[in-house]
Amino acid sequence: MGGLFLDIFIEYLFRIFLRAVRLFRSRNWPVINATVLSAGCPQSGLGCTVANVDYEYAVDGVKYAESFEKPFLSLDAGMGYAQQFVKGTEFRVRVHPVDPSRSVAAPQDWS
Numbered sequence: 523m524g525g526l527f528l529d530i531f532i533e534y535l536f537r538i539f540l541r542a543v544r545l546f547r548s549r550n551w552p553v554i555n556a557t558v559l560s561a562g563c564p565q566s567g568l569g570c571t572v573a574n575v576d577y578e579y580a581v582d583g584v585k586y587a588e589s590f591e592k593p594f595l596s597l598d599a600g601m602g603y604a605q606q607f608v609k610g611t612e613f614r615v616r617v618h619p620v621d622p623s624r625s626v627a628a629p630q631d632w633s
Contacts, residue, residue, distance in 0.1 A: 537593035551616035561607035563600035581622035
């Protein structure tokens with residue numbers, strides 16, 4: 523049983539690391555508003571819990587759809603996070619200056 527928890531914890535740390543790298547690499551990208559399409563946190567059979575938020579944004583009149591994931595160690599924490607994203611609400615995303623189809627979302631990391 524301890525090995526399973528260790529596997530879940532290692533996956534959680536790996537996902538946190540990847541998210542931090544994406545945020546760091548996008549630190550100078552322009553910030554725009556995005557709109558929540560849906561959010562959820564399905565129960566995981568194996569691995570850490572992952573909340574998923576689907577969103578859309580427009581750049582120069584062209585709409586793009588994207589999603590982001592945030593890992594959690596408990597289902598309750600992931601569900602609580604996903605419930606903050608009600609369909610139609612706005613939050614900020616960073617958009618790649620050359621390829622606007624690429625974006626990085628971290629809605630609570632900046633105002």
